[in-house]
Amino acid sequence: MVLNVLDTNITLLLLYYYIMHNHAHHSHSHSHSAASPSRSLIWALVLTLSFAGVEAVAGWLSGSLALLGDAAHMVSDATALGLASFAAWIAMKPPTDQHSYGYGRAEVIAALVNSLFMIVIVVGIVVAAVDRFQSPQPVIGSTVMWVAAVGLVINLLVAFVVSSGHQTLNTRGALLHVLGDLLGSVAALIAGTVIHFTGWTPIDPILSLVICALILYSSLHLLREVLHVIMEGVPLHIDLQEVGNAMAAIEDVNSVHDLHIWTLSSGRIALSAHIVVDELGKWQQILDQQSGMLKTRFGVEHVTLQPESTTKIIQPLSLIK
Numbered sequence: 001m002v003l004n005v006l007d008t009n010i011t012l013l014l015l016y017y018y019i020m021h022n023h024a025h026h027s028h029s030h031s032h033s034a035a036s037p038s039r040s041l042i043w044a045l046v047l048t049l050s051f052a053g054v055e056a057v058a059g060w061l062s063g064s065l066a067l068l069g070d071a072a073h074m075v076s077d078a079t080a081l082g083l084a085s086f087a088a089w090i091a092m093k094p095p096t097d098q099h100s101y102g103y104g105r106a107e108v109i110a111a112l113v114n115s116l117f118m119i120v121i122v123v124g125i126v127v128a129a130v131d132r133f134q135s136p137q138p139v140i141g142s143t144v145m146w147v148a149a150v151g152l153v154i155n156l157l158v159a160f161v162v163s164s165g166h167q168t169l170n171t172r173g174a175l176l177h178v179l180g181d182l183l184g185s186v187a188a189l190i191a192g193t194v195i196h197f198t199g200w201t202p203i204d205p206i207l208s209l210v211i212c213a214l215i216l217y218s219s220l221h222l223l224r225e226v227l228h229v230i231m232e233g234v235p236l237h238i239d240l241q242e243v244g245n246a247m248a249a250i251e252d253v254n255s256v257h258d259l260h261i262w263t264l265s266s267g268r269i270a271l272s273a274h275i276v277v278d279e280l281g282k283w284q285q286i287l288d289q290q291s292g293m294l295k296t297r298f299g300v301e302h303v304t305l306q307p308e309s310t311t312k313i314i315q316p317l318s319l320i321k
Helices: 002-008 011-026 037-062 065-091 105-134 141-164 169-198 203-230 240-248 280-298
Strands: 253-265 268-277 302-309
Touching: 037 065, 037 141, 037 169, 065 105, 065 169, 105 169, 105 203, 105 253, 141 169, 169 203, 240 253, 240 268, 240 280, 268 280, 280 302
Parallel strands: 268 302
Antiparallel strands: 253 268
């Protein structure tokens, strides 16, 4: 289906890589943009559902199964956005006795589900594209062109809304679906134009396969990062050895060991370590220096440090009389 390409939606890729390139900078602080992730995702959800309705009406009036099929997939995209919005709302809940770190990992779980969901969609589109090669079907090129043009505008707006908020693994997972629609709109517009003026229908499955490859690459990249967070790996933009050397370079620090760095949730990095110092009396000064350096240089704000002394004081044994 020509507009099945909408499901896998060149603008998407550009926006995705813009976010990937700047993610490390965004994640170094807790500052949030004016629009919360939840609000941005809700607006994206409303726009996506609205256009799904437009596609459904256009498909029914024109008799286009392609448009009706894509309207159904837009609903699945709306489901993904709804999941991301719900996860963003949960993540904002304060810590409890049972969840002392809060609920930030809800967004990581949503990103995992959305990335896996997108991979399933890509597989489905590849199967449909192969079938279309074997059994070509007539397509109303003019209808596809007009609806794709409107879809491109809508998807650009949705992508802007989602990407303008604070970037987390969760919003990036939702953005994969939106960007899939964006790429699909561009491809559908091209395919509709080619079919309308030349009647060459193979352009539809060809573009579908190309876009599937791009979306699959982005989905696997996000999935790798999500799994890295779940496995409590060192954040990809941080070098553990570099952090350890920087901490050991602080004055009056003898050595650093048992250093661990992991991601609590998007934008929240935690660190724990044992610091061997020459004088325990200077610990407060050392702690302040370590915390300040880790925050400004590496963006680590949740720091837990255990002091250890290089000198062991042996108490003399008293004689029992």
